[in-house]
Amino acid sequence: MAILEVAQLEKSFGGTKVLRDISFSLEEGQALSIIGSSGSGKTTLLRCLNFLETPDSGRIAVRGRNLLDGSLSPQERRRNRLHFGLVFQDFNLFPQYTALENVTLARRLLAKSERTGEAPEAIRREGEALLEQMGLGDRMGHYPHQLSGGQKQRVAIARALAMKPDILCFDEPTSALDPELTGEVLKVIRQLARQRTTMVIVTHEMAFARDVADQVIFMDGGVIVEQGEPRMVMDHPKEERTRQFLARYAQG
């Protein structure tokens, strides 16, 4: 069974349809890249998956359970959010907290609100291990303003992982970074892909999308124009719109 199944998802803002008939599925341990021109609906799709926007209709199912089922209780709806983690373009770290506090805060709050019985000490140790994994073992006590953009983004990735989401989403994770800092973030995401972390990645990094993803979706005007294995979609696009988009990218 697919870990994620999205079917006929629709979203409008005012009278404007921004997502139409979006359907795809993702297997556990796979990475999906979403590419497409500006304004094509990529961020809105990620925001719908993360419940930052409410879709107008359609289905988002994780392990076969429809998270948009109208009969869910408020508590079940709150828990739905925990299936997904989101790494934003501009990091969204809390400036008043250290790297380690940023990573552990949500878990500590969850332990309290859901009475999970998790000890703060265990949460801290896990946070430290995640920051080590991100190559930030010597930056745990630093505040965001003391970190480079690439380091901030790696803290943000550790923070998302700390919540143990089923599906980790990235919204153009390198677009706010100087080119020399892009590589360190892409390297971490590649490492997560090798560890079979299930991921949905919106990116403008075409070479990265091609080699990290098991599946790629090309969006334009709120619809999925083409989807499939990255090399097939990107090297042999069937649709004219995909061809034009990729040609524009190739020209830089």
Ligand SMILES: Nc1ncnc2c1ncn2[C@@H]1O[C@H](COP(=O)(O)OP(=O)(O)OP(=O)(O)O)[C@@H](O)[C@H]1O
């Ligand atoms: N909150 C909102 N209210 C009204 N319109 C919105 C809102 N959010 C997004 N839109 C519109 O929805 C469309 C899709 O936007 P979205 O940000 O999802 O595209 P995108 O593919 O992520 O673009 P980019 O690559 O530039 O980030 C755009 O026309 C945008 O102006």
